[in-house]
Amino acid sequence: MIRNFILRTLDKYASKWIVFFVDLFLVFVSFFIAYFIRFNVSFNFNVNNLLNQIPFVLFFAVVSFLTVGSYKSIIRHTGIRDAFNVFIASSLLCVLLLLAVTFNVFFKVIDSFYIPKSILIIHYLVTTLVLILSRFIFKSFYDVLSIELESIHNVLIYGAGESGIISFGALNRDKKNNYDVIGFIDDNKNKIGKKIDRVKIYNPKLITKEFIKKYAVDEVIISIQKIKPNRLLAITDKFIGLGIDVKIVPALSKWIDGDFNANQIRQVKIEDLLDRAPIIIDNPIVQREVNNKVVLVSGAAGSIGSEISRQLSLYNCKLIVLIDQAESPLYDLQQELIQKGITNFVAIVSDVRDRFKVERIFKKYKPQRVFHAAAYKHVPLMEKSPYEAIKVNVLGTKNIADLSNEYGIERFVMISTDKAVNPTNVMGASKRIAELYIGCVSKASKKTKFTITRFGNVLGSNGSVIPLFKRQIENGGPLTVTHKKITRYFMTIPEACSLVLEAGTMGKGGEIYIFDMGKSVKIFEIAKRMIYLSGLRYPEDIDIKVTGLRPGEKLYEELLADGENTTKTYHDKIMIAKTHEIDNSVVKIKIDDLSLNFDKLNNRELVKLMKTLVPEYVSNNSEFEILDVRPKEVNIK
Template sequence: MFKRFILKNLSKYASRWLVLGIDVFLVCLSFIFAYFIRFNASFDFEVSNLLFQLPFIILLSLISFLVVGSYKGIVRHTGTRDVFNVFLAATFLVTLTSFSVFINRAFNFFPTFTIPVSVIIIHYLVTIFILILSRFVFKSFYEIINTELGVVSNVLIYGAGDSGIITYGALNRDTKNNFDVLGFIDDDERKINKKIDRIKIYGLEKVTDEFIEKNHIDEIIISIQNIKPSRLLEITDYFTPYDVEVKIVPPLSTWIGGDLQVNQIRDVKIEDLLDRAPILIDNPILKRDVNDKIILVTGAAGSIGSEISRQLSRYKYKKLILVDQAESPLYELQQELLQKNIQNFTSIVADVRDIKRMEGIFKEFSPEKVYHAAAYKHVPLMEESPYEAVKINIGGTKTIVDLSIKYNVERFVMVSTDKAVNPTNVMGATKRVAEMYISSVSEENTKTKFTITRFGNVLGSNGSVIPLFKKQIEKGGPLTVTHKDITRYFMTIPEACCLVLEAGTMGEGGEIYIFDMGQSVKIYEIAKKMINLSGFKYPDEIDIEITGLRPGEKLYEELLATGENTIPTYHDKIMIAKTVCIDTALTKQLICDICKTNENQDSQQVITLIKQLVPEYISNNSIYEKLDKPVSVN
């Protein structure tokens, strides 16, 4: 009870008027001490004169402190600026005192007010010393009491540069939590064993399990701006065996008002550990192509479609039409944009498979650019529902493509997937068919430029592995992985959408743009890292369960199909897939046959036709394997 009372009162700031009163009292004490020093540590002077002079010193000190405002600082957070303000106030006081003494001597107003110059100088020095010392004594007292009575987090800051020092200051200023920074860690040998504000800098090799246990370290805060993902991965892996939380300071650009707040320091996310530099695109041509345009986004409420819509909302387009059949997610996106004071957009609940409905939208708004993100994407579900996959991924795409040609859309951009490359499942095969339809019409059409973007898995998208793992961790595990060796390419949602928008400005039409996504990542390794980053130990606290490959699932994904190679673009991370030639007339006819046959809901016949159109489509772990043509062996 007593501890709670002390902590509650410590959490309150001392009144500025109380600080002012203490400062004035210390100035008076310093004045008496100055006389004592001046007269050889004795009271061999007219004490009555000192008592007469004290009220004047009190008045002058009040004026000085009020003018400078040195009493306004939060004493528990005393820093360089507060010390400088004390110095200014003391200097202003000695100036006023000297001026008053000079005037009094000239006109002899108060004979007993003549203060020796030596006393004034001594008083000035003693005042500065005592006022600064008092602040640091109170600050140390507060930290000791707070440490003894409160719950303290012992912290090591990784990075002894500018960012690390700013992080140290932010932790010290925080009043809601109790942090005790016990050291810095740095890779620069020139800094090791030196000190910052009496805090020692260690090399990483010194921070052992014994060191962490001895000092009761709770958190490691990585404060290195522009740290490479590979280095961040090394650091997190180093601390994984230890019972500590690893957190990271966000980039400088995200600091609130240019200042770091403790609540911005966050856990390391799996996205931070991708061994790939993030893709940054700043294309002024995009502004030219988007500004004053009427833009239609299909699948606008999905993970990709919503981010495309957000990024487009930053430009000065003429009108933005957001189309999706999912009512609730579309409503959420609508409210999000309205809260950002974005008004010139229209949200429409509609299905891209409904030809009449979609034609009505094209006729009413006459879009000039179309971003087609509407699709079914979940492999196991589509393996069980080929009818739906064909109807939206092929039929829906065909509808939007045909309407784009009919209504003279300038640019059509389709969001595709790496699962369309050498597909092993219905979902990937239907996306490949959609690509082929676009390639076919692109060769015959000159008014509308068609572009395809092809990329891998998107971190954090609806139904992706990262949110699934998070939910499984919240429930205590286990995490489910289909195969220990399964790998995937990953990118963030903003990167994926940045690529889509960039593709909308490139090429003459018919190109498939792919993305340098670095190395593919083992899902099993991601699962282990997520367990550790969540503060649990693998496999002791949360284990990983191998469930077996799902129908149609690949061990690894590809970005290029057999027979494709790439040609570079002006951006070193974006390439064009040089696709094999196709018979456009036959392709369009087969696609029409697929769509018509699909109306009969005959999955076997539909898949047979798709395999005829996409010969590289070889089913894996699926009931449709029997439809694959046997490979002849010579």
Template sequence: MIKKYIFDNSKHYASKWTVLFIDLCIVGVSFILAYFIRFNLSFNFDVQRLWTQLPIVISLFLISFLISGSYKGVVRHTGIKDVYAIFNAICLASIAIITIILTNRYLDIVEGFTIPLSIIIINSLLTFIALTAARYVFKICYESLLVSKGSPTKNLIVYGAGESGIITYNTLTNHSKMKVKVVGFVDNNLLKVGKQINGVKVYDKSILTKDFVRFHNISEVIFSIQNIRPKQLRVLVNEIVDLPVKVKIVPPVEDWINGELKVSQIKQVQIEDLLDRQPIKIKNSKVVKDFEDKVIMVTGGAGSIGSELVRQICKYNYGTLVVIDQAESALYDLQQELKQAGFFNFIPIVGDIRDKNKMRVLFEEYRPDRIFHAAAYKHVPLMECNPYEAVKINVAGTKTLVDLAVDYDVEKFVFVSTDKAVNPTNIMGATKRIAEMYISCRQQEGRTKFITTRFGNVLGSNGSVIPLFRKQIEKGGPLTVTHKDITRYFMTIPEASQLVLEAGAMGKGGEIFIFDMGESVKILDLAKNMIRLSGLHYPDDIDIKITGLRPGEKLYEELLANGENTLPTYHDKIMISKVRNINYTKTRTKIDELCISNLFFKDNVVQLMKSIVPEYISNNSDFCKLDANNEQSETTKAAKSQIAQLNS
């Protein structure tokens, strides 16, 4: 009955005035007991004087409780700070009592009013013990009643017995809705092994075996090690990934909410946490000064990269931010997100960069100083089947914006490109490379500073491999990998956006910025690790199916084309690609011809692309025949030349 009543009313909290009343009652009882103890557990003292002193003592404790606020704490969540508040209140009250007694002794305000010092000391000790014990007894009873009702207790291990591990332990055990039991800490520091923290033993990592996990019914291992490197975390995770437990991680302390760790922040280890690359951190960024009072335009502003660009730009002191995207739902979601975050100085516009008239109206109205062009079609297999759309957006759309940027004297134009533009093997990569080349052509006029950024795959972006694998795991598999040896570079969306902004600030025009992305990741290994992190086993629980390379897909990506070198910048991870020279007049003429041919659905569009980008060699695509024809044509030309030489 009592248990049911407590459980049903667990969401209600006792009034602070009720707590204050109980505390004052405890003070009164403690004061009477102090006299009783002082006089050898007897009543050989002036009881009438006791009743005179008691209201004064209680009044002084009331004032001290009100000042310290010790009664305001939620009793079921009593912690060390609440004990400090009680201690401070008792000290304050005791000092006040002693001060009044000494003052009365000299001024004789209340005749005969005095309390022995021993009584004050005993009362202080009894009150402190009673108030603290009462709170902890209630807390323990409350937790034990809640645990016995509802879902069973979950046993777990905290990996890391440092300060972060102890905070994690306190967060888990103090959470009323979490029925957890920390079986032990695991730490690599042998000086800590064998000792106890809050009554919980510290073990060496060698105890993490299937027998130990099964015996203690452990369901989770939580890594609580601050500033751990991804490579080190990957090693530790690999040591326990075959155990039947979920692997979770505590976020860095700077991500804690108001400096406090919340249970909701303890997340399952993601594959992104294990990628062997150091995140790029830019110090002394030039962006702040570059954006001051500027009108900034972002195309593709609701996409993966574009939306993150907008989020980061919103934090700066700019003039106006114009966000353009043709996807109204995604743009609406971004608009609501920014408003909820307290950002209102932006203008969302539904528009298509292929609509030159609409774009001209926007340029005329807002007169942008900075343009970040992230609008593009990016999915390789889809674009391989739709070259018309790829050219229309990635080439003609970019050309429209570039031309308008020059016409309206835009200071800087930053183009978001891709590593697939390097030695392209597909339509998408080739269109991005052609867009880079057109930008290089217009850069020669020296009116607008055109800057290009190149990077690899972005973690978690729409349609990327990691979200695909997660969906396949949720459905029970199999995971699909196109080739057992395929590799890719990865980076996070915030990093990619940070690079784009920094490139815009530091670029002087004509540069292609690339950066050190660490080692490329084997997609097959990525798939296996994601299966393990989901608590499943390959191939017993989920299999991996090799499907074969898709049209236009490479086994590996490159950041530099043949004939390109790099120049250093102020940041050792960011470099400038030194591109080979091209015939700007001829290239621009061919790109104009490509856009016109595409506009009229001519069959020579892909052939024109290959003539503009000679290194574009199709792979596993219907367009491979064009490369064969080109090779045959070159062979025929060479043979004719040799015959002509022989005849002469």
């Protein structure tokens, strides 16, 4: 606060005339110093003569400074040229004094105005040194204040409990960043109005735009351990609405060696604002199930597949076989793992649609566990390409599942989607057919345990709304949302993959595991929060454009189909979907026929066939809506 005042004062009042009079004062001081030095560092001189000579010295100093203009430079930007101007001004002063003294000696105009040449020379040297040095000292002083001022972060700490006090101490100890804690905020009425180390605790209701402006608050740091998501959401919404940054202190478990440092404070991320508690997996059973095993991951270069691969690399797998048809992303994953010093893996460019090539991989590496993440997942694209959706999502899954069964794989885990539930699009229906096929082979398998995991959207996955919104914000907007009421379930990629690994250790085979996704979230609200978290305002800086539902898209996603319910597992975030019993022999025959004849059918015929296999599939906002085909061949009990 003191530094603020000093700098504001200097900027307001440090005009050229202040510099001018300071220079005159230094000339006056230098004249005293010259006498003092001349008389052997003593006061054995006539003080009256000195006092009589001062007015003349100052007069000629005024003439010199006005002539040269050395006082006009901006002191805080002093450079070599400014120092040279000072040198010229002091030299002119010395010359004028020498001429005046010489003139007075010859004409004796003023008796008391006689200055020894030795004093004039000493005065010239001292004046030059003092004037130049004073400018650079003032510049350095200003630079130090400016640097400190620019780095000052006026902050409020939300939470006056133990975590808040620890955060306060960490901010005060931080040397790299200059934090100035304006106050604490707390909901506890017993704390409001009191002080912690002379810093006041405020009622949240008092934190208004006027308060923020008055104290120049830059950011609010939320320091509450085990804060509930809905409360974090409310706090964040309030402060981003006031136009200030919101940061958060990480959970105690993430403190470095149990200690908290200011550099651990981070920005609030969109993942924090999903109104759901994060899922933390720490299960030794997973380690036991994959240690010293050969594990194959299909679709390893995708968002889910790559994260499964990363998490598997943390265990002592004998070998991780990564296969994907996308060459560049697979190469990126390969290099990432190599950079981490991981060597127990092999990356192979291969396509799950190519049974011959995949079978060669099975023969060579003999995997014991398979995580099948390869899939086409973009709803609008697959709505235009049913052929590709079936070829990858259904027949690709069939290839991997059949080979897993033939080669006696211990466990096969398929990654499905909530869009397979009561599907309204080709992509969801193709994933549901894949689920049905896994159910069929699971019933017939004697050794391989087949497992399906079903969950919603993952934050940050390729093609998801979060990366799209980030790109749109970088480009200046607008953000595009298909419908103002559209909602989706979300979890982070690491959370989803941790649960996939966990579910891969459960059950006897044939189960569909549903993950607890928390509450569904409005995409429109996510868009607004992302704008605010980017330091911008909606709609002033960036607007949100509603474009209308895309082909195959529905407003609300579901994790359970009509008539399905769940049973609990030992993990509170993983449940088993209890589904309709289906005549597996009939379904398998249908899918086998599809495998043999699908390349002879056009898109409309393929969608008709999909609707016979998935009776709950009703096209939405699509060219296939008119196809109202209901199966008679499939026996659903």
